[in-house]
Each structure stands twice: as structure tokens, then as C-alpha cells.
Amino acid sequence: MAADFNYHGDVVVFDLDDTLFRERDYCRSGFRVIERRLLSEVGESFAGIAAGMDRILTARGNYFDMLQQRLEAIGRADMMPLLVGDYRSHIAENLQMAEGVAPLLDALASRGVVMAIVTDGRSSTQRAKIKSLGLDRYVHPDNIVISEESGSDKSVADNFSRIVDRYPEARRFYYVADNERKDFMMPNLLGWITCRVAYDDDNVHPDFQAEDPLCSPSLRLQSIASLLDLI
Numbered sequence: 001m002a003a004d005f006n007y008h009g010d011v012v013v014f015d016l017d018d019t020l021f022r023e024r025d026y027c028r029s030g031f032r033v034i035e036r037r038l039l040s041e042v043g044e045s046f047a048g049i050a051a052g053m054d055r056i057l058t059a060r061g062n063y064f065d066m067l068q069q070r071l072e073a074i075g076r077a078d079m080m081p082l083l084v085g086d087y088r089s090h091i092a093e094n095l096q097m098a099e100g101v102a103p104l105l106d107a108l109a110s111r112g113v114v115m116a117i118v119t120d121g122r123s124s125t126q127r128a129k130i131k132s133l134g135l136d137r138y139v140h141p142d143n144i145v146i147s148e149e150s151g152s153d154k155s156v157a158d159n160f161s162r163i164v165d166r167y168p169e170a171r172r173f174y175y176v177a178d179n180e181r182k183d184f185m186m187p188n189l190l191g192w193i194t195c196r197v198a199y200d201d202d203n204v205h206p207d208f209q210a211e212d213p214l215c216s217p218s219l220r221l222q223s224i225a226s227l228l229d230l231i
């Protein structure tokens with residue numbers, strides 16, 4: 001990954017899930033993929049399984065446990081790896097950016113601001129989301145860092161440092177993310193400006209405000225669009 005010594009502007013790095021889009025939309029889309037396969041390969045008894053998994057998601061339960069139990073009940077637990085694979089590799093239908101994200105990315109792009117994504121997750125899953133959302137129009141392929149591909153996650157500085165190494169002359173680095181449990185410690189240690197976005201209702205990971213200043217964001221944004229006021 002070649003370094004760009006000529007870029008002197010800001011670099012805005014985004015988390016993916018529940019920052020650029022609503023993770024629950026992706027989950028629901030995956031539940032429908034699972035239901036379709038079960039309806040065609042097992043039978044009508046699985047009609048409505050997607051809605052059932054969605055209810056468990058809303059209650060913050062483990063929807064794959066429920067699926068496993070339903071399959072065990074009919075002696076088809078062997079289908080579990082296939083269905084989980086379907087879920088993780090599916091290209092979500094009609095995945096939309098969260099409110100305010102598209103105009104923000106358009107505005108940053110028009111100002112020539114470099115953007116990047118640092119996300120924890122499986123390569124196939126995260127790549128499929130990025131493709132479905134059309135984020136590759138805004139973010140250079142070398143600026144997309146996914147934990148399964150890089151071999152390290154947000155608990156260490158490596159994935160963030162890769163972005164710094166790529167833009168060694170940049171003015172400031174921002175990390176925009178939603179989860180105070182794990183998103184902000186490393187960029188804080190690197191001296192980045194960390195910004196938390198929160199959507200009103202049912203984030204997949206419940207709202208949590210870190211008490212440790214090391215884990216707290218520099219700023220809690222009223223809306224993701226307000227990022228434009230900073231840059």
C-alpha cells in the first residue's frame with residue numbers, strides 16, 4: 001500500500017455497521033435469505049422464520065440459537081453451516097445508507113476529503129455490505145481495512161495506523177463510529193478526533209456511554225451530517 005505524501009488535508013475514517021448504515025437492515029435481509037432456502041428445501045413449516053428471527057433481534061436475543069433449535073427439532077441441524085454461510089455472504093437487498101450519510105459523503109468527496117473505512121468483521125460479509133451500499137464510489141480500495149483480512153481488530157492500533165502510514169502528511173484524522181465499548185480507544189491513543197454517531201432506535205449494539213475517558217469519543221455528534229461543520 002503506497003503512501004501518499006502529497007495529501008495535506010483531513011482524513012475521515014468511518015466504521016461501517018450502525019455508522020454508515022443500520023445493521024438491523026442487513027440482519028433482516030439475511031433472515032429473508034435463510035427463510036427462502038428453508039421454504040424451498042425443507043418446507044412450509046419454516047414460513048415466517050425470518051419474522052421470528054427479527055423479533056429475537058429486537059429483543060437482543062440470539063437468533064441463530066433459535067434457528068438451530070428449530071432445525072434440531074426436525075433432525076436437520078446439518079443445514080446450519082449452509083444457512084449461516086448464506087447469511088454471511090448474501091448481498092443485502094436494498095441496503096440503504098443511514099439518514100444523512102449519502103449527502104455527507106457527497107459533500108466530503110466534493111471537497112476532496114480522503115475517506116476510509118476501518119471495520120471489524122468477516123471479509124465476505126463486510127465486502128458484500130460495502131458493495132451493496134455503493135461505498136466503493138467514495139472510498140479507495142486501499143482505504144478499506146477489514147479485520148479478517150488484516151489479521152487484527154480494533155483492540156489494537158494496527159488497522160488505524162495503516163491509514164496514518166498511507167497519508168503521513170495529512171492534517172488531521174477523524175474516526176466516526178457508534179460503539180463506545182470498542183471503537184474509540186485506539187484512535188484516541190493515536191491522537192485522532194473521535195466522533196460518535198447514535199441513531200435513535202434499535203441499534204444492534206445497545207447504547208452505551210464509556211466512563212473511561214480513553215474509550216470516550218472526543219465528540220458525540222447530534223447527527224452524522226454535523227460532521228461537515230468540523231471539516
Ligand SMILES: [Mg+2]
Pocket residue numbers: 015016017018019177178179
Ligand atoms: Mg459499528
